[in-house]
Amino acid sequence: MEYQVIKAEGESRSFPDGSEFMSNASESSEIVVLIGSNAGDALGALSDQESKRAILVELGTECLALHTGESRGREGSNILGFARFRLGNDAPSDLVELVCQPNSSEEAIDSAIQLFKEAGLEVSVCRDFAGRIIDRLVRPYYNEALRRLDEGLATADDLDLTLKLGLGYPEGPIELLERSGLADHHDVTKPLFEVYGERAYAPARRAIVAKQRTQK
């Protein structure tokens, strides 16, 4: 499937420089993929938007609506959002979260799914909410693991071991956060706390300390 890539300013977390996805792109196509940490800002400069089959905008922690606007719950067009799930500085996972609005074009959604599948990725479709699927679900779990470590529920090793042996998780929460970065966890969960106002998203003490240490 043909697609055009427009690289906006800032490194893309989904498709870092030199990735095959970019070298396989065409000069122009009716499917346009905007990537880079400021991909949404490049949307305004894209001409002839209505004639495209799909315009896919790489998202950070923001909602797609920041770039498209919203209208009484009836928003939606050929412009969709996406991000490959990625923990801290780990390599991007093979999972693309594809962000739709209530009236997103079915054709755009189908094209996007096909395009990413052909690139060897898997796609989960979700609506335009902060944290999409994975961060929305795992950040409370990570915060809770850090809090319960502070409260002495078990040692860090035993917490990790229990979740690996009991549920088959490839990594326990504490080792995962140490590896991918507690400060990074802070940066992901804090905006979710601001949006949802739920304590579960409030950065745990250990994440706050780690963040503060990066600013010393």
Place this chain on the structure above:
Amino acid sequence: MDDIKTVAVAGAGTMGSGISIVAARAGFETYLFDTSEDTIARARKQIEGFFAKSVAKGKLTEEQVSEILSRMHGTSKMEDLASCDLVIEAVFEDLNVKHDLLGRLNDVCPEHTIFASNTSTLSISEIAGGSGRSDRVVGMHFCLPAQLMKLVEMSPGLNTAEETFKKAWAFCESLKQKPVRTQDTPGFILNYFLVPFNNDVIRLIESGVAEPADVDRAIKKGLGYPMGPCELLDLIGLDTQVRLCEAFYEVTKDPRAACPPLLKRMVAANRLGRKTGQGFYNYEQNAMFGG
């Protein structure tokens, strides 16, 4: 282990049968106790079926299995447990039932006998309170299916003697299980994290953020979990999830532990998961729920 030679498992249901397999396989004389001979006979049949598969898979020989089975004694007479050094209770998850059982066992068993509880949601200190020997009661939470899963969460109650805990720990290791030490707080480690996480998943689906299959795919592919949370919930049973919510929310008042309305509706509609053929997924037609 020197001092523990004979053990009993009280309750020959899903967990008790599995735990008795673990104990007998590790070389302990093992009594499997339940209220009726019928239940014992049913459990014995399932246990024999399990070992037949172990032989077919080449994990055990016929001789080993007959030796293991000769160490297993099913009984519905509590007096038969008089020689046990440790009793693991896996009866119904009901404080009164557990108190009644342990209170009676306290009269039958010798002074040194340790009582271990496999409870998932009750407090070890509370269970110990009705045992007549609260210094010799310990939490020993096996995972389902016990005969295959290595993890055991072990927790002392407020009055548990350190010596009791150490003995039970060493016994657990001699079962070739992997004990981890945790506290006597609701859900110990595993369920403490899993129950609210699964509720979050249900709320996400209820609020229309994503369909069950999209959530499962995201979690498996994005994080490498072996099962998606909706698949897992269908396996655990949605009615079980409701009971876990009720038990935890009652104690913790954590809003994440509160039972999501969608979960209650699904249980009311008999969509309990695999056991009724329909939960988040439809197991008869292999089609999706919702959409």
